[in-house]
Amino acid sequence: MSTTSASQSIPLSTVMRERRAVRTFDPTIKISRDEIKELLGEAIQAPSGTNLQSWRFLVIDSQPLKERLLPIALNQKQVVEAAAVIAVLGDLENFKYTDTIYDRTVQAGYMTESAKERKVRNTLNMYEGFPYELKSKYAYIDGGLVSMQLMLAAKARGYDTVPMAGYDLDKFKEAFRIGERYVSVLLIAIGKAAKEGIPSIRLSVDEVTRWNDMSFPS
Template structure:
């Protein structure tokens, strides 16, 4: 990580729902929704998310952050860059060092740059060992 060109901190915003009116205002301006539909969706979204428990908001932030992280990594690879996702860092020290507000939950760090050396091959479990259809086999 110390040799990376950049390290991207991916954070989940547990208060992201507060942006819903702005998002749907842009959607209305782009013609994607009518004002009535946009206002209704924004209101319903805000009301639902603002009633969620902190644990559920954290979970949503982690899922959204994971999706964003993968897209960022795929986009970087498509442009010739290499990435490494990192989860094994001292989260508390990171939050303190960068003075991250409590509304944000750390998802991962992503090192970005050009690989100094070819990565080593790795193996994953076969698909049939991790995929179940219509139920789990214990």
């Protein structure tokens, strides 16, 4: 068993082009909790609705718990081979952190106290009245943004990832005691590839882009 730290400087364009979905990991490679925290610290620089940062993370790095997750994740072997599996969750009650976030914004000198009071009041009035469907929509958007940032941060440090949406949601929430306050966005396995991910083809920019109106051919 070995622990690796792969901090290095790689151009962002290279990181984006070389990131692959890896499904075969080297099980001897471990990533320290300190480095996982550093990766998450980079990931949470992602944008979020009203800066309420609805993302929450459950890091599963215990081998017995990864084994427990395996059948829940449809026996995808990367679950037990990777150094960790990071569950990205969305907090439907993230608005409860509004005061905390904007108090710190004032302390940092980014906002005046009076502006903060208006912002908090308007945010709470808006979010507290949202129906479940709207709260969950924004949680999934925030979760998607932070997930991509996490995978790019990992690749920049020489690690590999694969996002997984295929798992039994109800069994996952039951096994890991995830309450109704949270929606489950993705599972992300992270480690070092034992087998490189297969390159994939993208539609061209011209095929997926229109200017000023959506007149795509049928």
